[in-house]
Amino acid sequence: MHHPRAWLAAALVAGVGFPASLWAQEPAQGNALLIRAEHLIVKPGVVLENAQVSVKDGRIVAVGVDLQPLPGAQEVRGKWVSAGLIDAWSTLGVDPESVADGNVTPATRSADAVDPWLQAHLRREALRAGVVAVRAQAGLAARVGGVGAVVRLAEGLDDAQRFVARDAVMWATVGLGAGAPGGFQIVDGEFVQMPGQRGMDVFERIDMVDRLLAQVVAGRGYLVAMNEHKHELAEWKKKVSEKEAELEKDAKKAKKDRDKAESDAKEKGKPFEEKKYKEDFKKPADPRFDEDSEAWSLVADGAIPLLVHVNRDAELRALLAGLEGVGRLRLVVAGGAESARHAKHLAKQGVAVLVNALPMGSGRSDEYDAHDLSLAARLGKDGVKVAIGSGGMSPDATRDLALLAAQLVGHGLPRVDAMAGVTTNAAEVLGVERAMGTVEVGKHADLVVWNAEPLSTAASAEYVVSAGRVVLAPEQQ
Amino acid sequence: MMLATFLVLALGGGDVALRADKVWIDGSTSIDKGMVLVRDGRIVEVGAKLDLDEGVRVVECQGHLTAGLVALGAKVGVADAALDPTRPAMPEARVAHALCRDDAGFAALRAQGVTSVVITPEAAKLVPGATAVAKTSGALVSERAHLSVVFGASALSLNREPTSYARQGEMLSELFARPEGALLAAKRGQLPILFEVQSKPELRRAIEFARERKLTGALSGAPLAGELAKEIAESKLAVVVDAGGAGEPRREALAMVELAKAGVPFGFGLDGPRNPWQNLRLVAALAVRHGMPRQAAHDGLTRTAASIAGLSERAGVVKAGFDADLVLWSGDPLELSSAPKAVWIEGALVHGAVQ
Amino acid sequence: MSSRQANLTIAAFAAAFLCVAPAQAEKGKVGQKVSSVSAKKVYTGTGKVLEGGVVAISGGKIDSVSGGGSEEFHAITPGLVDLGARAGAILWSVEQSNEVTARLSNSAALDPWGLEWDRLVKSGVTTVLATPLDQNVVGGLSQVLKTAGEDSITARTVRKDSVLRGAMGQQPSQRNSPAFGRPTDFYARRPTTRMGVEWEWRSAFHKTALGQNEGGERETLMKALKGEVVLSIAAWTTQDIRTAVFAVEEIKQKELFRSQGLDKPRVVIDAAAEAWKEPQLLARSGIPVVLPPFTATGRTREGALLPRNAADELRKAGVVFALSAHGSGAYDSNLAVQAGAAMSGGLPFDEALKAVTSTPARLVGADARVGSLEEGKDADLALWNGEPFEPTSRVVAVIVDGVLVWDGRD
Amino acid sequence: MKQHILPGALACAALSILSVDALAGDGKIAIKAGRVITMNGAEIKDGVIVIEDGRITEVAAGAATRWDSELLDHPELTAFPGFVEAHTNRGMDRPNENLEVAPFLDVRDSIDPINFYFEDSLRQGIVALNIQQGPMCVVGAQGRVVRPFGMTVEDMTIKPDAGLKIVAGSRMGRSRATQAMMLRKSFTDVERYLVKLMQDEKDGKDAAKREALFQGRDPEKPENKEGRAMEGVAKWKLSGFEIVGRGLVDKKQEPMLRLVEGKLMAFVQCDGAASVHLALEVARHNGFLANTVLVLDGDSFKAVDAIAEAGVPVVLGPNMVWTERDPLNGKENETFIPSVFAGKKVRFALQSLNSTSQSLWFQAATCVSYGLDRETALASVTSTAADILRLGKRVGRLAPGLDGNVVLMSGDPLSATARVEYVVLDGELVYDRSKDPRAKQLLEGVEQPGAAQQGLPDEEVDPHSGQKKPAKNDKGDKTEKKD
Known part of the structure; x- marks a missing residue:
């Protein structure tokens, strides 16, 4: 049963049918599990030797050294155990058309683009490589890609378990497509390069930043307007009930006066006129409902982080300056090829950077896509929180997330920061740090049992526990 | 550049001995706390305990010392000059003539531990010309290392002859029927051939062509070559595995492992569609992850690749008499988390530094 | 549908000596040799039909076809043969730099791992004629080969370079343009019309007879004119069919050809959609035809009309004909559906069976090995779960060279 | 025109x-x-x-x-x-509208009685066709079940208002994400419109009551409710909706209201298993699941368990075989879609592949060839199809x-x-x-003098060179687009 006002309030918080709780979804009920590990990576840099993790109803209930299995718990054993890796920049399991869709709006929910039957073999390989969840994002190259979701890769999960967060982040891009070359086509048997997109000059790119900032500010304005309206509506209701009480009180008197006036008028033969009733208060007009502004209000409110794919220095500076004023906004820079210069400023502002770890050939159109793999190290040195993504170029790159993280270690990033980049920092960047990223009591049970140290070359997952259930075991090879 | 203020050591001068935690002779043999004696750009002696006469400086290196990596197909230094569309076959063309020695790509390759590279012409014609082999210091080793012969569809077009596989086969047979110059050298087995192929039927036709004319060389460009590993092994041809990089489909990764199992000599190349220099070791790591033994992957980066490149007498192995192309890694070379701390080409430090 | 597993008696032979295609063993038996198989009805393709028969197989050949057996399938027919399968007719299968390339063979363009072979096998087709694309007047030599077996074209080939392929009509002249102005590529050449195409044919024949061409071209055209190689000419419409027949009859009557023994070409007209309009001409000339697939509206390429009773009309006129599905394996247009469509036009069942088995095999000279279930022939069998060519039944298993290459029973 | x-x-x-x-x-x-x-x-x-x-x-x-x-x-x-075509968008002048949400339209205005499609259907023994709008919309027009004979649409009509067309699958210009957003939005718009309607009505009545009190009149009796309670089982059903007067609901929104009140059938087109999930979710949330028929295409059969559990009947796409390549060995695996639904006891009907040679009889025969029992196969193109269209008492x-x-x-x-x-x-x-x-x-190749050129040759596109072949036919213009 929906009382109209309740609906309006719910819509305000939930936006276009966003569920009230934005990130914590109830994981699976059911069986108990005990995982024994020679080395348990509780969180990057903290390793317990010969430790156990106890899981009940999809949650971690105990982490310790000499735990006893819960009654009826299934036991799983392995050399290394860590929290499942999260790929914050992937296109695995997302409908390719939606990823490439140009006319998405801020209110588009990428959760709708997740196709649980798609690329099943690639998802199995990613699980075998220890990646348990990815950010699903439609409109990856669109100016504003809409609201991304964090989705588990395991199969056979129902909707509640599949989404760690249906509406996790807002995705936007600035300055992309600086002259991407056209694709290659066979014309009459010849490999012919089609004309590419015209490059954007710096003014167009700065203009993109301004338009993005305008939308954030508008979202904030919409939020304020909604709150004000809620406020005014309450006030108006108070006044109405007061007025009604007052009228109810002297209704009898009014009735008497009216009868008298009516009889007088009849005597004098003049037509009887009702008393004029005026009210000095008016119902506040409902604000125009707009899904896009609803979505932006969530960003302005800090309910979901804003991920912006930006590479060049000019746009980055304009973006940081523009968003400085917006209070509770949680900004994350994605890509950030030239962000190393602003590392100190980013660290001070608490802005994290999502690095694209996929090495690209120098022949790329946008020279900023030829990622310099030492970017993560240089940012990390100055205290910037670095998350690592597989870059979303192709769905099967997610499988190699651990290798890409190891490669960043090879280019100067400390090993512990690389592990954080694919677990804790990735969870934080996506706003699901309370649900995933570490092996701590209360968090969802998304764990991987490895046959070797997670970032080593020969590492692969022997068991994967996702949403509290064993979703991958050795014999499923 | 993470430049520690260390002694930048040129090894070219007098004799120097490098001692590292581990010296990898090749993929399968390594010496703990091994030492390598270098004189005038060449390796003189390798062993666990060398009796050095005094005056020889011993440099302690933390990490693993290996031979320099060899990349088998990279368009470094030739930019877009690697193609001349005017005639279907130009056996005498040499990509070396278009080589720009101080291309930034060489520095990037050195930073990845690559010391020698085979530079190939664009495979868009029947016989695009000869490949070149260079050290990533810019020094040209050989102006004509292989003759590039294209069996793939990349040499076919609807507007120029040949427009069919049949005619392509016929024209190649005609070229080899009355060979002279580079073709004659190739027919006599003096010049190995780099067969550019893509699909499995093309690969099989190249093997057939080589068997009929007893040609030697390597097959390059077929991602699923491993699925015909037995036939390739019998043909005695080598395989250049193109480094697709992260996201390599599972079927192609397993095909690489099949090559190792069947004992086919293979090396890694950087001629793939996205050929960033970092991919050489990344694909080796991917192969190990899919079941390739570590020594096969290591040899694919060094020893076997050197023999395919025609450097079997001077590079790819830490052995007396070979060039002093050495790389000091911070850890196991097949772990991507290890980085090249120092790279020497013919005894000269060309990247990084040593305490 | 009997769900009990067929008790194909698996041969005791080790599979080793016949290097068997490492087909993934879907049902545990696929890829293994079969020694005997039986069905309620065995259509031998020679006209003889056995009610309840068994086919014994050894060494990839048929040992015997006899009564009895345990009726594992509803029906057995010989493996179907499709001459117009256009298998491997990819862009690079024909050398378009020249309009007449008789010497070139399309075997280099065939890919044993292609998906088209599995689709053909699943529709019951075990032998096809793989021809180059019809872009040239004379496209080149074609292969008769099996659709399953070892992953190698040479191993599957029944008759190598045994058919010379060419085309009449508009198709060969499509890319050409008149040569005035500066020609940019070799497509500024003859023929640009049907007349030009016909002229190319006749000039090729006459040059051969007059000794004005040499090398592989001459050799192949000589073989064609002597009948050592079958000449397959694609001709859809009435005028193209007539042109093809007249060109051949001209050769047979001219002294220039007769004197050199070049007057015995074995011609097959492929995709002869409007052959039904020329029954007498075809009967008189004795030239067999291959019909293209029936279409929903009756209209085929270049507006040629192919009604459902075309096959029956040709039968009545005594013209030898075969059916073709142009390589489609889809359930709505494969070779069995074409036979069903011909039957819906009045063609009796046994004629329809001949038109997809023995006749096509004979037309390309492969009837010594394929096309019917007789002792000594290759053990190529299509196994049905109902009456063949009825839409209510389909091929559920296929045996090629005595090996079970596909088993689709659930 | x-x-x-x-x-x-x-x-x-x-x-x-x-x-x-x-x-x-x-x-x-x-x-x-x-x-x-x-x-x-x-x-x-x-x-x-x-x-x-x-x-x-x-x-x-x-x-x-x-x-x-x-x-x-x-x-x-x-x-x-006679056969029953459970869903088709042929036989219309233009099957698609460029309005995304247009439930107020009706296919009656687009059905073309003398279209050759109807003559072909009659020749193949089809007696009833469910004409629905094409898939290029979000909420489409009102469908209509017709018989393939009659000079006017009214003549042909068996059942008007045969349900709304809804598209849950992605389509040209709309990816799965944006289509899902538009589909949900079309229902939240209706909800928001009704809430506002009721709110304005309620505010109006409260103000009138206050004025009456002020003037000393006794307020109108609250019980003259000429509105109607909102029926149906939509999750967001509005209580207190009775105060909205009968004729107040705008004509453009009225069909959507009847849909969410469960008075209209809905033919929901899905192009894959993921869109089936979206369709079932939107149908449950907006209360018309009991009247939903899923029109399936692509790999929708993979969501057969969800469909069986929801208990909705389905109309299967024209192509009944789904092939998928095994990523490891490149071989193709086939799935015969009707067997999947027969196995899970889901009621299904078939669609014809084309209107001439492979009509419904061919599709049913193919089901028998893939192992379905004859009874189920025949029923799926006659009695079951009629029941799914709720015309079990009229045809089939x-x-x-x-x-x-x-x-x-x-x-x-x-x-x-x-x-x-x-x-x-x-x-x-x-x-x-x-x-x-x-x-x-x-059948007999007897070309009628002056008979119009029936449709285009099948091979409009040259099959192997892939080039578009300009179909020149001298006997009159193209009369029927080859679907």
């Missing part, structure tokens, strides 16, 4: 030949046939079907000849209730009380060699093959 211009002369000729002069007799006709397939129990040998005033009154074994009714006596033929069976539709065929409906000889619709003989000019051309 009709897109294709049929030479006027021919149009009348074609129709008049077809509609044999209606048999005499006072609307009563008896049809005797050697074999009667009733789809309502056992077959009858040498049975008779009596039709009075367009309805079947009797179906029985060889009853005595009726003196007072016209007789159609064909012991050599098989009587059959030969039983007393149903419409007088009988198809007389020369053999078993599923055999390749059988042909439709006669078709009786509502007791009127409307088709006689011996008088059908186009059948002659298709």
Whole structure:
């Protein structure tokens, strides 16, 4: 049963049918599990030797050294155990058309683009490589890609378990497509390069930043307007009930006066006129409902982080300056090829950077896509929180997330920061740090049992526990 | 550049001995706390305990010392000059003539531990010309290392002859029927051939062509070559595995492992569609992850690749008499988390530094 | 549908000596040799039909076809043969730099791992004629080969370079343009019309007879004119069919050809959609035809009309004909559906069976090995779960060279 | 404006030949046939079907000849209730609208009675077609079930308002994400519109009450509720909706209201398993799941468990075989879609592949070839299809009380060699093959003088060179787009 006002309030918080709780979804009920590990990576840099993790109803209930299995718990054993890796920049399991869709709006929910039957073999390989969840994002190259979701890769999960967060982040891009070359086509048997997109000059790119900032500010304005309206509506209701009480009180008197006036008028033969009733208060007009502004209000409110794919220095500076004023906004820079210069400023502002770890050939159109793999190290040195993504170029790159993280270690990033980049920092960047990223009591049970140290070359997952259930075991090879 | 203020050591001068935690002779043999004696750009002696006469400086290196990596197909230094569309076959063309020695790509390759590279012409014609082999210091080793012969569809077009596989086969047979110059050298087995192929039927036709004319060389460009590993092994041809990089489909990764199992000599190349220099070791790591033994992957980066490149007498192995192309890694070379701390080409430090 | 597993008696032979295609063993038996198989009805393709028969197989050949057996399938027919399968007719299968390339063979363009072979096998087709694309007047030599077996074209080939392929009509002249102005590529050449195409044919024949061409071209055209190689000419419409027949009859009557023994070409007209309009001409000339697939509206390429009773009309006129599905394996247009469509036009069942088995095999000279279930022939069998060519039944298993290459029973 | 211009002369000729002069007799006709397939129990040998005033009154074994009714006596033929095309967007002038949400439209305005599609369907023995709008929309027009014969749309109509077309799958210009957003938005818009309507009405009444109190009048009695409670089971059902007056709901939103109140059927098109999930979720949330029929395509069969659990019937796509490549060995694996649904006991109907050679009879026959039992296969194109369209009491069976539709065929409906000889619709003989000019051309190649060029050659695109072939035909313009 929906009382109209309740609906309006719910819509305000939930936006276009966003569920009230934005990130914590109830994981699976059911069986108990005990995982024994020679080395348990509780969180990057903290390793317990010969430790156990106890899981009940999809949650971690105990982490310790000499735990006893819960009654009826299934036991799983392995050399290394860590929290499942999260790929914050992937296109695995997302409908390719939606990823490439140009006319998405801020209110588009990428959760709708997740196709649980798609690329099943690639998802199995990613699980075998220890990646348990990815950010699903439609409109990856669109100016504003809409609201991304964090989705588990395991199969056979129902909707509640599949989404760690249906509406996790807002995705936007600035300055992309600086002259991407056209694709290659066979014309009459010849490999012919089609004309590419015209490059954007710096003014167009700065203009993109301004338009993005305008939308954030508008979202904030919409939020304020909604709150004000809620406020005014309450006030108006108070006044109405007061007025009604007052009228109810002297209704009898009014009735008497009216009868008298009516009889007088009849005597004098003049037509009887009702008393004029005026009210000095008016119902506040409902604000125009707009899904896009609803979505932006969530960003302005800090309910979901804003991920912006930006590479060049000019746009980055304009973006940081523009968003400085917006209070509770949680900004994350994605890509950030030239962000190393602003590392100190980013660290001070608490802005994290999502690095694209996929090495690209120098022949790329946008020279900023030829990622310099030492970017993560240089940012990390100055205290910037670095998350690592597989870059979303192709769905099967997610499988190699651990290798890409190891490669960043090879280019100067400390090993512990690389592990954080694919677990804790990735969870934080996506706003699901309370649900995933570490092996701590209360968090969802998304764990991987490895046959070797997670970032080593020969590492692969022997068991994967996702949403509290064993979703991958050795014999499923 | 993470430049520690260390002694930048040129090894070219007098004799120097490098001692590292581990010296990898090749993929399968390594010496703990091994030492390598270098004189005038060449390796003189390798062993666990060398009796050095005094005056020889011993440099302690933390990490693993290996031979320099060899990349088998990279368009470094030739930019877009690697193609001349005017005639279907130009056996005498040499990509070396278009080589720009101080291309930034060489520095990037050195930073990845690559010391020698085979530079190939664009495979868009029947016989695009000869490949070149260079050290990533810019020094040209050989102006004509292989003759590039294209069996793939990349040499076919609807507007120029040949427009069919049949005619392509016929024209190649005609070229080899009355060979002279580079073709004659190739027919006599003096010049190995780099067969550019893509699909499995093309690969099989190249093997057939080589068997009929007893040609030697390597097959390059077929991602699923491993699925015909037995036939390739019998043909005695080598395989250049193109480094697709992260996201390599599972079927192609397993095909690489099949090559190792069947004992086919293979090396890694950087001629793939996205050929960033970092991919050489990344694909080796991917192969190990899919079941390739570590020594096969290591040899694919060094020893076997050197023999395919025609450097079997001077590079790819830490052995007396070979060039002093050495790389000091911070850890196991097949772990991507290890980085090249120092790279020497013919005894000269060309990247990084040593305490 | 009997769900009990067929008790194909698996041969005791080790599979080793016949290097068997490492087909993934879907049902545990696929890829293994079969020694005997039986069905309620065995259509031998020679006209003889056995009610309840068994086919014994050894060494990839048929040992015997006899009564009895345990009726594992509803029906057995010989493996179907499709001459117009256009298998491997990819862009690079024909050398378009020249309009007449008789010497070139399309075997280099065939890919044993292609998906088209599995689709053909699943529709019951075990032998096809793989021809180059019809872009040239004379496209080149074609292969008769099996659709399953070892992953190698040479191993599957029944008759190598045994058919010379060419085309009449508009198709060969499509890319050409008149040569005035500066020609940019070799497509500024003859023929640009049907007349030009016909002229190319006749000039090729006459040059051969007059000794004005040499090398592989001459050799192949000589073989064609002597009948050592079958000449397959694609001709859809009435005028193209007539042109093809007249060109051949001209050769047979001219002294220039007769004197050199070049007057015995074995011609097959492929995709002869409007052959039904020329029954007498075809009967008189004795030239067999291959019909293209029936279409929903009756209209085929270049507006040629192919009604459902075309096959029956040709039968009545005594013209030898075969059916073709142009390589489609889809359930709505494969070779069995074409036979069903011909039957819906009045063609009796046994004629329809001949038109997809023995006749096509004979037309390309492969009837010594394929096309019917007789002792000594290759053990190529299509196994049905109902009456063949009825839409209510389909091929559920296929045996090629005595090996079970596909088993689709659930 | 009709897109294709049929030479006027021919149009009348074609129709008049077809509609044999209606048999005499006072609307009563008896049809005797050697074999009667009733789809309502056992077959009858040498049975008779009596039709009075367009309805079947009797179906029985060889009853005595009726003196007072016209007789159609064909012991050599098989009587059959005729096929039911459960979903198609052919037979219309333009199947798609460019309005994304247009539930107020009706396909009646786009159906083209003399389109060749209907003549082809009649020739293939189809007696009822569910015409729905094409897939290029979010919430489309009102569908209509018609019979393939009649000069006007009203003549042809069997059931108007046959349900709204909804598209859950992605389509040209709309990816899965944006289509899902638009689909949800079209329902939240209706909800928001109704809430505002009710809120304004309520505020109006409160203000009137205050004025009355002020003026000393007694407020109007609250019980004069001429509105109506919001019916249905939508999750967001509005309580207190009665205060909204009957005619206040805008004509453009009214069909959506009836949909969420469960008064309208919904044909939801899904192009894959993921869109099936979206369709079921939107249907449950907005209360029309009980009236939903899923029109499936692509790999929607993978969501068969969710469909079975939701208990909704489905109409399967024209292509009944789904192939997928195994990523490791490149081989193709086939799935026969109807078997998946038969296995899970989900009611399904089939669609024809094309309107001439591979119509519904061919699809049902193919089901039998893939192992489905004959009864289920035949039912999926006759009785079950009719039940799914909720016309079980009108078409799809030969039983007393149903419409007088009988198809007389020369053999078993599923055999390749059988042909439709006669078709009786509502007791009127409307088709006689011996008088059908186009059948002659298709089957016997007898080209009618001046007969319009029937459609384009199938191979509009040259199959192997892939180039578009300019189809020049000199006998008149293109009259039927090849679908």
